[in-house]
Amino acid sequence: MKLKATVYFSVLFLLFTAMPFNVDAQAVRATEKVLLVGTKEAPPFSFKNTKGKWTGISIDLWENIAAEMGVEYQYEEHSVKGLLDSVANHSLDAVVSALTLTTEREERFDFTHPFYNTGLGIAVQTKKGSVWKAVLKEFLSTEFLEIIGVLIGTMILIGFIIWLFERRKNPKDFGGSTKEGIGSGIWWSVVTMTAVGYGDKVPKTFGGRLFATVWMFTGIILISTFIATITSVLTVSQLEYAIDGPEDLRMNTVGTIRYTTSEIYMQDNRIFYIPYDTVTEALQALNLGTINALVYDAPLLQYFINRNYKGKIEVLPNTFLRQDYGIALPQGSKIREPINRILLRRIHHDEWQDLLYKHLGGVE
Structure with a gap:
């Protein structure tokens, strides 16, 4: 009897000590809730492929995290403002895209640890010939x-x-x-x-x-x-070719994207700008000469330029105003901690570097 009791309590002890490693994932699954994940077109971090399926750096990261947590989800596409408002009022369970961590946004909702660091870039028309x-x-x-x-x-x-x-x-x-x-x-x-x-x-x-x-x-x-x-x-x-950095923006006609950190930068620095709803619209304006420069996240600018305006528009080599991308969550979200643990492990793995190279390193 004593032997049976010892075995019984040993099994109970092992089960009890094993639970904390998976308790958060179990808590999420216990809700039996399909998570609503907001996103937007922000290549190469989030975009639809030719088959209409969401893909990209942020999307791939999230899907690996969700698979490891064992949660179900569905995507909802919104504008930038729609994403910010929806995650703030708990209409969305997460926002996965190229969303920058800022003090103002942290006051409205929470972020995971950052998974990508970059900065703002300035796109200008490529110099056509000599002076x-x-x-x-x-x-x-x-x-x-x-x-x-x-x-x-x-x-x-x-x-x-x-x-x-x-x-x-x-x-x-x-x-x-x-x-x-x-x-x-x-x-x-x-x-x-x-x-x-x-x-x-x-x-x-x-x-x-x-x-x-x-x-x-x-x-x-x-x-x-x-x-x-x-x-x-x-x-x-x-x-015509005098834009070398942010200090030259005040002397030129500049464009940026609405409801983004680049717009906040323009406002904070009292720089007159023309707002656009999408990067596509803004790059068209730059190509036509309506604006002399476009300020936005450097990797997103480079992605669009390499595909549609190579040889016509270029991004200046130096970035400014550091940008940290993270997954946005409603304040007090129960899935923040399990996401953070998996995210940190993922971005320090070789597969993460391969993913970045796939979307950023070898872009033609």
Whole structure:
């Protein structure tokens, strides 16, 4: 009898000590509840494949966690605002996507430990050719050609007037046929305006010299204006590619995505921006030149650009404002602790690195 009692209590002890390792999963299963998991299109973290099935880095992670916990779930697609509001009011049991941990969001609902670290990126149009090609384009513009036309017309007029003054009393420099005389006058007006003044043709009449004096001062003003115009064109051409980091955003037309941490960043830093509902809309605007830059999570920008705008749009190499992605849960959620334990074990496994490489490392 004593032997049977000893065996009986030993079995009970083993069962009791084994329970804590699986008590959370058992508690979840005991509810017999199908978890409602919110998500949204945020490639490569959450998106639908060609068969309409949700996949991606976050989705694969969640499905492995759910399988290990032994829970059933179904996905519900929402906008960013819809996800935030639904998990805050307990309409959703979890949000699995590319959702950034912030202080403001932590006040409304809970997060698991972060599973991915990144930052905000800035997308800009890829430089098309050299700066000099852009300058040449400006030089061939209608406005610039009009300036050149007025300048040439003015020099011809000045050449004709000096010829009228000098043609009889200074035939050596402005004589010959009418064509030769006017040609000499134009040559003189050009070298005088540019302050070269070769001295090969010099007005000798009083009227000619008085007119030449006026033209010299006028030429200085005209050539200074011309140089200023060229400088302005060069500056404008270079400014087209002057976005090197967040410090340059205030000087440009910038877009971002509504209800995201990138929008919060723009608001906190008093940067004027144009909001868009989706990354697709924002990248189209950037490609068309409606905006000069797009601020959003760097890996998401890179994913869309590599698939639709490669060679046209690029993400600047440096990120800013660290972003930590986590799974959002209602405050006080009972599944937070079991999720955290499995999540931490998963992201320190080689399979996690393989998953990241699959979606991020070898993107074409």
